[in-house]
Amino acid sequence: MAARGPRQVTLYDVAREAGVHFTTVSRTLNGSADLNIRPQTRERILAAAERLKYRPNAFGRGLRLSSTHTLGLLVPSLRNPVYAAVVRGASSRAWERGYVVVLSEDSEGGLAAPAYERLVSEGRIDGLLVATARRDDPAAEQWLKAPVPAVFVNRRHRGGHNVSMREEEAARLAAGHLLALGHTRLAHIAGPENLDTAVRRVRGFRAAVREAGHRAPIVPVAFDERGGYRAMVELLGRSRPPTGVFVSNINQALGALSAAKRQGVAVPEQLSLVTYDDDALAEYLDPPLTAVRMPMQELGERAVEMLLDRIAGDDGRVDVVLDTPPLLVERSSTAATG
Amino acid sequence: MAARGPRQVTLYDVAREAGVHFTTVSRTLNGSADLNIRPQTRERILAAAERLKYRPNAFGRGLRLSSTHTLGLLVPSLRNPVYAAVVRGASSRAWERGYVVVLSEDSEGGLAAPAYERLVSEGRIDGLLVATARRDDPAAEQWLKAPVPAVFVNRRHRGGHNVSMREEEAARLAAGHLLALGHTRLAHIAGPENLDTAVRRVRGFRAAVREAGHRAPIVPVAFDERGGYRAMVELLGRSRPPTGVFVSNINQALGALSAAKRQGVAVPEQLSLVTYDDDALAEYLDPPLTAVRMPMQELGERAVEMLLDRIAGDDGRVDVVLDTPPLLVERSSTAATG
DNA sequence: GGGCCCAGAGATAACGTTTTCCCACAGAGG
């Protein structure tokens, strides 16, 4: 092995430098409750620690305290740019609190459960953020009675601790926008029916449409480009195709837009499109997509806070819904009916 | 705190169950070299471990072995879907090898260095994958002489261990495609000049164009939609605008395409566009983008392998270039010159 | 002046591993 830098600085190194016992260093640095230390000694220790750039070894500390200062984060897919925002929010908030985040992607729906299983059974994490749970997921039940606390992100799980957003309202906002533009033949391209988050959007959309005295088809498909494409093809093939469509996810929106154009349907002239999930992406499509912006980064942050509370023993808040309201960002994919 | 499952199973638990000393369990499970153990005892131990689902505590083991079985991964931005593939490749390979990956995003160019600093100084990682280094990055130098080995991913750093792809060839492929279609007025929307990976693409593109007896402008901009947009506006504003453009990154391509359309330039009729980085995204744009597909997932996998070799003490391979050749995926954004 | 208390710090134990060393016992050989 190539010669590398020196090994980590330990309490013993600092103690030697300061001329005290190593436990004294520990107590001083931790601001121990029964600290009876001469200011002068204290200064010497602090200076030594500073000079040597002492940082407590995470594994030594973890072993002693049986706390790892590490959180697990399970996300469905990193291909959805929106999850990048969740990851960012969670990582940065965790970082501020002295925690590290281990990410696990449930790309093809198989790795998350065993990955979690290993992280927990090896004692690597203090808690888990779950953004992947399906409604019928047996793994979710397992997480509930695991030795570490879990928080469901953007999912609501019975008996679990959840943090979510005002999704129904977001869907209402989108539907309301289309209705206000004079559209009466609406439709919703939804996510999988076993995803709580998708169901909530459906609920909001449906309620808004019904209140306006209309009915609208819901087409549930996978949360990706392909799903959106197929759903749009299906909708446009109907005898009375919709003139206003609310799409449940940005990847789907890309597919839906593509399908409309290939079928020769002009957006927004013949078809208005609103998408859930705002992202820089939406701005650069043709036409730029009207979108409902959701506080994804904040979602990640709050989830971490809730999890840290639970780790600290405070299980008080069970369901958190973010205050931040959905924001409709109007671009050029929606227009008044001719 | 809510009552949760029992604490972790330790060697002592297994030992009690099997009726032996706990160190005997450890040696048996690890297949220790000097294991002189009665087959019958061995079976009893294995069965007990199985029954109790024993998994060694990562921190106890880490402390003893001074190895964490954790790798750090620094990526520039998760918004680029291509990095999602790198993350996936690295995570899955690491997982197979019994390692865990800690992701750190260098979103606004500030967090990566301190994040790394903390991971290393707290003894949390055995090695680091760096996909963020700029050519002039002072942090990169620091990583070279750090107490843990680093591997640069998709970057080549002097004095470092690097794994990269056939990027020059990829750029040649793109340029060659445009030339073969009869284009003579080419241009390249490049990435930042202080990124090794961007420079290599420029080099390949420039060489191919020169060999064909032409000259072509290079416009270096940020690796995002906005950068691509501005670069395209600039190119189209020239007195002799290009008819064939090679874009260095999928996010840029989105911006470039958007700019062309807003300027009323038809793609591919008046302008052919090829992008580096293939992604499902490209398929659903209008028109679907011709792209050069690169083995991003394999890049992540190989980087992990190289890093694990280094951790094991094998510093043999210094520069790895993936064999997998770039693949031109022809779609509808390129066409022969009228 | 003797006991007491308190400041100021050292000593010890424990977290869960792995590794090295050691010990007991059996059978064999002299």
Added chain:
DNA sequence: CCTCTGTGGGAAAACGTTATCTCTGGGCCC
């Protein structure tokens, strides 16, 4: 009968922390 050599496994130490318990002077009160 005594040592010698394996065999099968126990004992101890160490990794770097933190929490608790203990020790040592010196000053104070009575």
